[in-house]
Amino acid sequence: MKAEIQIKSTINFYSGRKVSLIFSGLLLLIIILLILDIFFGSVNIKAAEVIKALFAKSDNSFEIIILKFRLPKAITALTVGVALSLSGLQMQTVFRNPMAGPYVLGISSGASLGVAFVILGFSSNITPFSINGLGNWILVSASWVGAGAVMFLIMIISSRIKDIMTILILGIMLSSGISAIVTIMQYFSNETMLKSYVIWTMGSLGNLTAGQLNVLMISVSVGVILSLFSSKMLNALLLGENYAGSIGLNVRLARILIFACTSILAGSVTAFCGPIGFIGIAVPHITRILFKTSDHKVLIPGTILAGGVVMLISDIISQLPGSESVLPINAVTSLIGIPVVIWVILRNRKYSGLF
Amino acid sequence: MKTNLKEILSLDSLKIGYASGKNENVLLPPLNACADSGELIAVIGRNGIGKSTLLRTLTGLQPTLGGDILYSGKNIRYYSRMDLAQKVGYISTDVVKVSNMSVYELVALGRFPHTNWIGRIETKDHEIIMDAIEKTSMSSFCRKFVSELSDGERQKAMIARILAQDTGIMVMDEPTAFLDIAGKYEILHLMHTLTNTSDKTIIFSTHDLQMAISQSDKIWLILDSKLIEGAPEDLMIAGAFDHLFDSSTVRFNSENGTFSFRSEEKGSIYINGDGIKKLWTEKAINRAGFTVSKEKTVPYIITPSGNNKNWLLPTQNFVHEFGSIYELVSYLNKEGNRPI
Numbered sequence: 001m002k003a004e005i006q007i008k009s010t011i012n013f014y015s016g017r018k019v020s021l022i023f024s025g026l027l028l029l030i031i032i033l034l035i036l037d038i039f040f041g042s043v044n045i046k047a048a049e050v051i052k053a054l055f056a057k058s059d060n061s062f063e064i065i066i067l068k069f070r071l072p073k074a075i076t077a078l079t080v081g082v083a084l085s086l087s088g089l090q091m092q093t094v095f096r097n098p099m100a101g102p103y104v105l106g107i108s109s110g111a112s113l114g115v116a117f118v119i120l121g122f123s124s125n126i127t128p129f130s131i132n133g134l135g136n137w138i139l140v141s142a143s144w145v146g147a148g149a150v151m152f153l154i155m156i157i158s159s160r161i162k163d164i165m166t167i168l169i170l171g172i173m174l175s176s177g178i179s180a181i182v183t184i185m186q187y188f189s190n191e192t193m194l195k196s197y198v199i200w201t202m203g204s205l206g207n208l209t210a211g212q213l214n215v216l217m218i219s220v221s222v223g224v225i226l227s228l229f230s231s232k233m234l235n236a237l238l239l240g241e242n243y244a245g246s247i248g249l250n251v252r253l254a255r256i257l258i259f260a261c262t263s264i265l266a267g268s269v270t271a272f273c274g275p276i277g278f279i280g281i282a283v284p285h286i287t288r289i290l291f292k293t294s295d296h297k298v299l300i301p302g303t304i305l306a307g308g309v310v311m312l313i314s315d316i317i318s319q320l321p322g323s324e325s326v327l328p329i330n331a332v333t334s335l336i337g338i339p340v341v342i343w344v345i346l347r348n349r350k351y352s353g354l355f
Numbered sequence: 356m357k358t359n360l361k362e363i364l365s366l367d368s369l370k371i372g373y374a375s376g377k378n379e380n381v382l383l384p385p386l387n388a389c390a391d392s393g394e395l396i397a398v399i400g401r402n403g404i405g406k407s408t409l410l411r412t413l414t415g416l417q418p419t420l421g422g423d424i425l426y427s428g429k430n431i432r433y434y435s436r437m438d439l440a441q442k443v444g445y446i447s448t449d450v451v452k453v454s455n456m457s458v459y460e461l462v463a464l465g466r467f468p469h470t471n472w473i474g475r476i477e478t479k480d481h482e483i484i485m486d487a488i489e490k491t492s493m494s495s496f497c498r499k500f501v502s503e504l505s506d507g508e509r510q511k512a513m514i515a516r517i518l519a520q521d522t523g524i525m526v527m528d529e530p531t532a533f534l535d536i537a538g539k540y541e542i543l544h545l546m547h548t549l550t551n552t553s554d555k556t557i558i559f560s561t562h563d564l565q566m567a568i569s570q571s572d573k574i575w576l577i578l579d580s581k582l583i584e585g586a587p588e589d590l591m592i593a594g595a596f597d598h599l600f601d602s603s604t605v606r607f608n609s610e611n612g613t614f615s616f617r618s619e620e621k622g623s624i625y626i627n628g629d630g631i632k633k634l635w636t637e638k639a640i641n642r643a644g645f646t647v648s649k650e651k652t653v654p655y656i657i658t659p660s661g662n663n664k665n666w667l668l669p670t671q672n673f674v675h676e677f678g679s680i681y682e683l684v685s686y687l688n689k690e691g692n693r694p695i
Binding site for chain 2: 294
């Protein structure tokens with residue numbers, strides 16, 4: 001009897017085999033998608049040429065397309081997917097709100113405001129795609145501050161109001177308010193600034209300079225490392241603040257760390273790729289369905305992998321393989337993410353325990 | 356001052372309440388109380404008097420507004436969150452709404468103050484978790500999701516979680532609210548067993564006075580003016596529970612720890628009989644508004660015994676027979692049938 005319980009519990013303890021199977025599956029999928037993402041594009045390049053461009057020296061234009069455009073774009077997609085999904089997961093747990101995400105709660109808008117201040121506010125010569133070196137860090141920092149400010153506001157609101165729907169509506173109000181401010185700023189800015197800002201808002205994975213990609217990857221890496229430290233805290237926060245405190249979590253400190261982490265992740269992406277919607281809200285749910293657990297030691301790496309997969313798929317779709325046109329990435333992620341969100345709402349209309 | 360080695364918690368002129376800015380809203384006069392290890396302590400008081408606030412203050416979730424809380428002689432102020440979490444565990448009235456969380460995962464969260472930075476469950480932790488699950492007889496629910504449990508099962512899982520937290524003191528805010536009678540007694544029995552067998556101290560608030568009186572080792576009775584502590588029986592003798600009711604319609608019977616509604620006295624009846632039939636006939640008579648007379652007087656009721664299967668109510672010239680207490684009470688309730 002005792003032994004039987006022991007065996008049963010060991011399976012539970014290391015429900016690991018299934019988990020690591022899904023992990024390896026996702027990893028494999030990422031590699032395959034990464035390759036596909038490089039192979040497909042608006043210019044038709046033969047597979048042999050792609051491989052030659054990647055591994056051998058050749059002096060044709062294909063190499064430029066592959067190395068200077070497609071490869072960075074694929075890596076950007078991967079990074080963006082990881083960052084947005086991870087920030088969504090953290091927000092959903094901290095706010096205990098299945099509908100939380102950087103886009104719907106206005107965190108991306110906050111980041112946009114930061115970016116708008118830099119692009120529209122300071123110099124007519126600065127456009128996000130002409131900024132280099134220090135400028136990139138200024139842009140990304142402004143974005144973090146904007147994201148963090150909105151995050152802070154939402155936190156204050158959600159400590160007073162527990163109703164998920166109300167917070168969601170307030171998030172939308174906040175976004176609208178911020179857009180209004182940005183619109184006013186646009187009204188007073190000149191044509192060049194306006195144009196570069198509008199292009200930025202459309203969201204793009206392909207316009208990053210090498211320097212910007214560097215900044216993005218460094219920031220996201222910092223965010224990912226911070227998030228690994230937050231997994232124990234997030235597990236405790238699943239039970240709500242009271243219980244988290246009673247089992248020994250310093251709730252205030254945990255919130256600051258997690259918010260910093262989320263602002264860095266969502267802010268960095270927004271700074272360079274524009275507001276990209278619905279990845280942050282949808283991917284954590286997909287991950288929960290895959291792993292059937294609430295343990296962040298599994299959910300965090302799971303979300304990182306799933307986020308990469310979903311974003312790479314979105315990027316491949318946006319290139320419309322076989323055709324020469326490219327869809328805006330924001331449209332594709334919305335079309336992928338919204339059905340997931342609707343499904344989550346319909347599955348449990350009471351919102352009782354969607355995590 | 357007498358030192359007690361078993362005393363693990365004492366409240367010394369503790370002031371509880373809410374502070375916002377410079378305004379302090381102190382709920383109660385300074386409280387003094389103590390708890391020994393292995394005690395089951397019920398916190399009793401009217402709604403809104405500050406039971407939950409007291410319990411939250413004990414767990415350090417809310418700051419004290421004055422006075423001291425001493426855990427094993429050390430002031431709560433000198434405990435870090437992590438250290439305190441190894442002294443006292445907490446179950447609030449909040450229902451945990453997390454899906455995809457198995458009972459095992461929930462209980463494992465109790466190991467929070469004992470695990471490393473990433474929350475890795477070592478073999479030792481695993482054994483403690485399984486032990487906690489076994490003690491609460493939740494072994495067969497190990498892999499079930501918390502969201503799929505019934506109220507009673509979830510409460511047991513929550514108790515398993517505090518057990519895994521391995522604290523000397525467990526603070527529970529109305530652990531039996533929302534449960535049906537069977538669930539209430541199952542949880543209370545579990546709490547009783549834990550305090551008796553493993554030296555845990557459980558401090559719980561409840562509105563079920565009768566249950567608290569029958570099972571707890573000590574009662575902290577919170578009144579507007581003070582906190583009275585003592586064995587339920589001591590408080591009963593002192594008539595302390597009477598202070599709980601200002602209304603004149605409810606009466607607390609200090610002899611058997613039950614409540615009754617005060618109603619117009621209709622008279623007294625002597626009951627001739629013994630055992631369980633006498634006991635329940637008495638209760639029925641009380642409910643009907645009569646007192647039970649201690650001396651043999653008229654009118655009187657003879658309860659069924661031997662060949663006699665009916666309740667008998669002799670009057671001057673006639674003996675009424677009733678097949679059940681229901682019939683007897685219906686008769687007594689009818690106006691004009693008063694046997695006086």
